[in-house]
Amino acid sequence: QKEVEQDPGPLSVPEGAIVSLNCTYSNSAFQYFMWYRQYSRKGPELLMYTYSSGNKEDGRFTAQVDKSSKYISLFIRDSQPSDSATYLCAMSADNYGQNFVFGPGTRLSVLP
Amino acid sequence: EAQVTQNPRYLITVTGKKLTVTCSQNMNHEYMSWYRQDPGLGLRQIYYSMNVEVTDKGDVPEGYKVSRKEKRNFPLILESPSPNQTSLYFCASSPIAGGVETQYFGPGTRLLVL
Numbered sequence: 751q752k753e754v755e756q757d758p759g760p761l762s763v764p765e766g767a768i769v770s771l772n773c774t775y776s777n778s779a780f781q782y783f784m785w786y787r788q789y790s791r792k793g794p795e796l797l798m799y800t801y802s803s804g805n806k807e808d809g810r811f812t813a814q815v816d817k818s819s820k821y822i823s824l825f826i827r828d829s830q831p832s833d834s835a836t837y838l839c840a841m842s843a844d845n846y847g848q849n850f851v852f853g854p855g856t857r858l859s860v861l862p
Numbered sequence: 863e864a865q866v867t868q869n870p871r872y873l874i875t876v877t878g879k880k881l882t883v884t885c886s887q888n889m890n891h892e893y894m895s896w897y898r899q900d901p902g903l904g905l906r907q908i909y910y911s912m913n914v915e916v917t918d919k920g921d922v923p924e925g926y927k928v929s930r931k932e933k934r935n936f937p938l939i940l941e942s943p944s945p946n947q948t949s950l951y952f953c954a955s956s957p958i959a960g961g962v963e964t965q966y967f968g969p970g971t972r973l974l975v976l
Contacts, residue, residue: 757899782962789924792951793967794905810968844962850902852897 753777753778756853760796765862769826773839773853776820780841780851783815785824788855797837798824801845829860864889866968868953874974875943883890883938883971891966891971892958894936895920896928896932901969905952912958943975 756773763769771785781802786794796811800806800822806813812825822841826833839853866887875881887894895910897920903974904912907920911930925947927939940947956965 754904756904761955784962791970793954793969795967796963796965799963842962850905850907850962850965852906854902854904 751850754839754841754853757846758775758854759854760857760859762859762861765829765831765859765860767829767860769824769829769833769858769860771824771826771837771839771856771858773841775822775841775851777841777843777851778817778820782842782845783813783822784840784842784850785811785813786840787839788838788851790835794838795853819849831860834859864966865951866955866966868951868971869953869969870971872972873970874976876945876976878942881940881943881973881974883940883951885936885938885951885968886934887936887966888934888957889955889957889966890933892933892954894930894953894955896926896938897934897952897954898922898947899952900949908951920935943973945975948973949974 754775766850784799785797787797788794800813801816803815810827814823836855836857840850869884892913896908898907899905906922908926911917953968
């Protein structure tokens with residue numbers, strides 16, 4: 751079993767749809783949970799990060815963590831064509847940015 | 863502008879021909895690392911460095927070398943590249959005392975080994 755699982759997609763949605771992206775993990779030591787967005791031919795850029803369980807909202811994006819189920823989600827409201835990218839979840843047991851474990855990424859296409 | 867730069871961005875080589883991919887950051891970060899990204903596997907850490915002259919293996923170090931002689935540079939060396947090292951490579955940096963949100967990634971180097 752991989753340490754972090756993520757549906758690779760591709761996921762295609764119409765513009766304006768609500769998108770739900772998810773990851774599951776097996777290591778209960780993970781406490782920091784990140785979502786990265788990666789455009790084609792670019793490096794990953796941090797979109798959201800959350801410590802422990804709970805929700806975090808930033809504009810159209812909401813990150814949820816359920817540590818009891820070892821499950822994290824990223825919701826995108828009112829999706830736009832500019833949201834088309836690969837979304838990577840990442841997790842870490844510490845806050846030093848040095849021991850990340852990444853999911854394989856979900857490719858999202860938002861169609862105009 | 864704060865950034866991590868990598869060169870070259872694209873590289874085609876043949877098996878056994880030594881190559882170096884450079885990485886440089888202008889943020890005075892202590893921590894730097896290299897990842898490879900393969901379909902279905904996500905990003906996997908190759909090597910990391912906590913500071914000058916301090917390096918350590920990540921999850922997939924076989925076939926790679928690194929050095930950290932200056933704080934800003936962290937080159938990745940493939941002494942004898944093989945086709946299974948065909949991949950997309952990313953360099954990243956962060957301050958040693960920074961949180962997970964302070965890691966910056968470079969634009970990537972796409973390597974094809976024939």
